[in-house]
Amino acid sequence: MYEKVDVLVIGGGIAGAIAALEVSKSYSVMMISKDRVMGGASIQASGGMAIPGIAGEDLSVFVEDTLKGGEYINDRSLVKIFAEEGASYITYLEELGMVFDQDKEGKYRIYKRTEGHSAMRNYNDRRGCHEVGRVFKEKLVKSNVKLMEHTMVYDMKSVDGRIAACSAYSLKDGKIIHIAPKAVIMASGGYGRIYSVSDMSTGLTGECHGMALDCGAELMDMEMVQFIPLAFPFPEGMRGAFIGMCSIHGPDVRLYNSLGERFMERYQPDRKEYATRDQVARAIFTEIRDGRGTERGGVIVDTTNNDKSLLPRYKASTAAVYSALARVFGEKAANWEEPFEAAPSQHFCMGGIKIDGDCRTACKNLFAAGEITGGIHGANRLGGNALTEVTVFGKLAGKSVCKEVAEADWAKESDLEQYFAEQDAMVKDLFVKKGGVSGTQIKKALGEIMWECGGIVRNQEMIEKGLAQLAELKKEAETMHAEEGDIWNYSLVEALEVKHMLKVSEAVLLSASMRKESRGSHYREDYPAKDEAYMSNMVIVQKEGKLVCEKRPIIL
């Protein structure tokens, strides 16, 4: 049994929602999401959005800021589209009925210049992204998009270079679902959860990146992973949760190691704690790694020197972070009266599926949009650029699919039947205990390997160690099992994730190994300088089941 649809959209974040709504005007759409809609990193976002050109500056200024932030390996054709389309971002959302955070006169309440931006162009929303979410949820619930929430796509197949079929597991009713789409839009977000320490939603494990490779698409710059400097180092269950950057904790934040040394003076004598996210994250990571962290694995964040009269303003813009600080470290820590502890965490993925200006991938009828794609942010992303990007490209993907799906067709019945039978058998086989470990255990081990070997500070030796450990895990994964059970089976979910996570992690390490320089968020302590010879993109392709990393010239 399988279901035929014109277009399948994977992902219930902003990119997926916009794409699905766009396509639903003309074709039948199914939208599958691991969480409920709206979800993903989109609902987690603090609500900072960069609007190109809004400060009255020429769009080329925005383009230049974005390229500079990305250390010039961005796909320039995509950045151009990003700037041009992003300029109408506010009007677009207003037309859709979004209520902005404005006063009576229409002035934005919080409007600022965020690091890396040369103009005042960042709109901030005190409600985070929940109003954006509301706008799309309201429309999705009423649209003819077939919504499949709490459902995870776990495998996808192409036939003759063209997208053919995919299988999914629905947690709520415990069923395996088979789908034959004419076209697929992948909008399933980043792969941050391949790291044991991350502030992204637990489901953002990057399966779709793996499936895209299986179908012949390419990944680019997978080594470019952003880490935020401040996250909870403890307690259990909160490790990695977002505390942010020093800039959201006042104008005079000071970081100390366990020796009482203000270590940023050593790393970045000029801007100290207010250097870029990756510089600060790296410094903190190094202090902790080299034994100068606190007993509980963090550094000390001293906010007590801030001018207290500013506190209400800072609290208003990230209320959730301050209330979390109060719960873990006490009220005083949240009131700038006592220091607290923090450590870095994985935060965003610049790398991803390689697309062209119409969101096409190298696999026919497979499109991608949002954080799952690579190229737009290059080696690093500027604050607020993600939300704008996912909106712009979600819409674009929807439009592009509409142009092409008319000529697309479903795959042959016999191919589909055979593939789906294989998928059913694969899941059944996972329930057979073969004496090995569970997917959950492999996922846990994998997260730790990636944090250690492919994390904030890298070197050849560690990368190779990581690759060797991944190879071992891959072998173990051949005999892994999941607990039997149909409804809400996280054990099955994690076993299904692991298969692809291994591949995606390998892609990250292979690219990190090939890029023998430091650029943006990719830092190699054995090659600490930027090297013009690497003004290029690292592209991962799968050839006969093996991943190959190719160094390609940047896209102008």
Add this chain to the structure above:
Amino acid sequence: MLNVDVQRYSPGKNAAPYRQIFQVPLETGISVLGLLDYIRKNLDETFAYKIYCTNQHCGECGLMLNGKPVLACRDMITTENVVLDPLKGFKVIKDLVVDVDSVIRKQWSEFPVLEGKMVYNDFLTEDQHSLFFMAGACIGCAICQSVCCLHKEDDVLLKGPAYYAALAQYMLRAKTKEDFLAYLNTAVEHGILQCISCKQCSKNCPKDVEPYKVITAIAKLIHNNLGINVSKKLLAE
């Protein structure tokens, strides 16, 4: 060592919910999520609960901790004896997983699809604007629904604080007085005036949405605009 007493239940497989005790080698001071993950990853992989964003945004992880509705990713374990139950008032899917979505989804499908630029209307005072606006940060966790005596899972009238907080988002954007009055009437139809002012919704809301304040503001508007009698308590706020 934590002594964790959880409700287990697989509808269709178990005749009725049953209790299971886990001895967990962890100390107080961890988050509920930390505890849930530990149990699943180390003691029983079949244990079901719901978690997603891990930072109080997705609204998926509501459950009862020692009888109190909380977000698993937000609240801390403070006692050595821990009792975990599914969020009260909702159908259990498995163990601690409940079906909040179909209720929230039903609420949403009642609302109109609004398009076009918002105009700052003068049906609301500036304070009401600001209150309703911040209620837009609601994450739909349904914790307020769970503690409210108006909430009934299969109620076609969708009564309850989360519904009123969502309705406030539409009042904020009402373009004509007619639309605005229609929203007020909807609130009345959906039982807003039956609120007993227990304030449990506001006390338990993990996001400072203050649903009770929203309710009293709407009640006042109903009183002033529709001339309907409203309880003294609701008007007093």
